[in-house]
Amino acid sequence: MSQQWSADTYAENAAYVPAFGADVLALLDPKPGEDILDLGCGDGVLSEKIAAAGARVIGVDASADMVAAARRRGVDARVADGHALDFSHAFDAVFSNAALHWMRDPDRVLVGVHRALRRGGRFVGEMGGQGNVAAVRAAITAALAEEGIDAAALDPWYFPSAEEYRCKLEAAGFVVDTIVLFARPTPLPTGIEGWLDTFAGPFLNAVPVAQALRLRARIAVLASSTLNAAGDTWQADYVRLRFRARSQ
Numbered sequence: 001m002s003q004q005w006s007a008d009t010y011a012e013n014a015a016y017v018p019a020f021g022a023d024v025l026a027l028l029d030p031k032p033g034e035d036i037l038d039l040g041c042g043d044g045v046l047s048e049k050i051a052a053a054g055a056r057v058i059g060v061d062a063s064a065d066m067v068a069a070a071r072r073r074g075v076d077a078r079v080a081d082g083h084a085l086d087f088s089h090a091f092d093a094v095f096s097n098a099a100l101h102w103m104r105d106p107d108r109v110l111v112g113v114h115r116a117l118r119r120g121g122r123f124v125g126e127m128g129g130q131g132n133v134a135a136v137r138a139a140i141t142a143a144l145a146e147e148g149i150d151a152a153a154l155d156p157w158y159f160p161s162a163e164e165y166r167c168k169l170e171a172a173g174f175v176v177d178t179i180v181l182f183a184r185p186t187p188l189p190t191g192i193e194g195w196l197d198t199f200a201g202p203f204l205n206a207v208p209v210a211q212a213l214r215l216r217a218r219i220a221v222l223a224s225s226t227l228n229a230a231g232d233t234w235q236a237d238y239v240r241l242r243f244r245a246r247s248q
């Protein structure tokens with residue numbers, strides 16, 4: 001089963017995601033009058049900030065619930081699959097925060113982003129990079145293996161290295177100005193279980209509810225020595241890949 005998004009659950013468990021978006025927004029540097037596509041806009045918190053800079057923003061997201069939340073903020077948001085963007089030379093920039101790692105076919109995504117941009121337009125984004133949530137993933141894999149489930153077959157995430165993503169950007173027709181991979185340990189306000197409820201649907205929704213609850217508790221036990229060593233503050237081992245590229 002695929003990831004199901006709830007704007008309310010997201011706001012409760014993961015408000016830090018857009019809050020961490022300030023640096024990538026600064027890298028985008030939106031200007032008044034620009035047309036900007038927010039790819040994977042979620043509930044539109046960052047789309048709203050781009051619009052506040054004077055740009056015209058369209059947000060797209062695969063989740064109807066997130067798109068509805070973005071529209072409630074006044075964002076022109078639409079439901080769309082990032083693998084099948086159908087814009088043609090319509091934007092000065094495409095922006096994406098914490099969404100590209102959910103798109104398992106990056107080459108198709110990049111074809112659509114490149115086509116959406118005007119010549120010389122920029123693609124600015126941040127996503128999970130190589131090693132992202134490695135300890136969480138290891139705990140998920142181990143807990144599911146204990147119950148005979150192969151987590152790799154359910155894994156929805158794509159976390160490339162800087163070298164891999166640079167190659168993909170260049171192959172899609174971009175010149176890369178900057179691309180960096182960096183660790184960003186991230187406190188989890190509602191602990192690992194809140195994080196799993198928000199982000200681990202593809203693993204936990206694949207089994208009956210009682211089993212999912214058991215697995216969720218077991219993942220927390222397995223991850224606690226690494227991610228909750230002090231016993232009172234969960235911290236996820238996030239690794240980000242941030243880039244700015246220009247379309248040729």
Ligand code: BEZ
Nearest residue numbers: 098127128132133157199
């Ligand atoms: C991330 O933002 O890096 C992320 C979020 C949910 C699942 C995996 C990674």
